[in-house]
Amino acid sequence: MNTHRLTSFYAWLKFAWLNTLRNRRRSAVTISIAALGTAAILLAGGFALSTYTALAESSARGTGHLVVARAAQFGQDEDTPLQHGMEQVAELKAQLLADPAVRSVLPGVDFNGLISNGDKSTVMIAAGIDPDAEFAVKGPFLTLTGGQLITSDERGLVMLGEGLARSLKATPGSSLTLLVSTAEGALNALDVTVKGTFSTGVPDIDKRLVYTDLATAQKLLVTERVSRLGVFLARMDATDATQQRLQALLPGLKVRTWLDEAFFYRSVRELYNRIFGALGLIIGVIVVFVVTNAMAMAIIERTREIGTLRAMGTLPGQLVGSFALEGLVLGGLGTLVGALLALGISVALLVFPVAMPPPPGRSVGYPLIIEIAPSLYALTLIAMVSLAMLASALVARRTVHRPVVDALAHV
Known part of the structure; x- marks a missing residue:
């Protein structure tokens, strides 16, 4: 039974892959935008994490990991x-x-x-x-x-x-x-x-x-x-x-941690969390809209095909799953390319350092470092792919449940 389900899944995945190749230009644009969005999220998140690490080390080095006093x-x-x-x-x-x-x-x-x-x-x-x-x-x-x-x-x-x-x-x-x-x-x-x-x-x-x-x-x-x-x-x-x-x-005596003494670190972290959190949300919404638009156009073009498959006995749930797999292919390829792009830029900055200008209140700059955090990459990839699949399934749901006769008569 499990082997049959696995074979069926691969068959539907291959079907979804072939469908994405029908309009290669549109698929390429969708994948490119998803890749750029993913790379932007990973680079911004990596920059924030590297800033947190540097500030934490600086704070701990200045006061000590612990401070003992009355x-x-x-x-x-x-x-x-x-x-x-x-x-x-x-x-x-x-x-x-x-x-x-x-x-x-x-x-x-x-x-x-x-x-x-x-x-x-x-x-x-x-x-x-x-x-x-x-x-x-x-x-x-x-x-x-x-x-x-x-x-x-x-x-x-x-x-x-x-x-x-x-x-x-x-x-x-x-x-x-x-x-x-x-x-x-x-x-x-x-x-x-x-x-x-x-x-x-x-x-x-x-x-x-x-x-x-x-x-x-x-x-x-x-x-x-x-x-x-x-x-x-x-x-x-x-x-x-x-x-x-x-x-x-x-x-x-009182024993406090470096974090209790690091007012600047806490302020910067709170500010960056809000800034980059909003940035990630905006980019995620853009990518979802792009995938949604691409899938909506594909579904409109294939309405009669959907009606034919329904007439042949294909269940609506199977068709929704098929379109969700198309979202998986588009979102997955986009996020994978974006992750590789972000990884390449992060490594390049270690090999070819780039100096950032001095921040407000300081007289010296600092090297631009993008932290490569596996948890950030995994979370971003899972979130982007899941959103792409969900958007595709929601767009396909209405068309797939149309009466067969109406779908066959669609022009």
């Missing part, structure tokens, strides 16, 4: 620097590093204040870091534009964003003064030397950002506390499970 650090403003900071950092690091998924733990001190060259003062946003570990774990998260990177065994040295360095007319070797409020609310100043300048790719940040080593930051603020601990994992997909384990280990 709960007040995330939800309350500080009256004095490091009011909500953490103590006993060495013990906390040892506890965190004991988890098998944790690769590194980076302490950080965040503070604001003034920076002066003697003649001019301006507001700074500063961070005290462990430079050796920071640059080793995070990789090239900034571009050195002058001088050298600071190291963990040096004291009293800073790195300036190139916009800030330009504003203060500072170069490597220049002496500057940092003025901040200490953890006790008093004012404190410290003379430092510029060792390097850098760019983060965001001009507004480069106009304010200062990096120094952790010991210098704590000396300036007169405290041993840190603002937060950035926890870096061996794999991003281990974030949620590790977060749950560490939160249970440290009930007095």
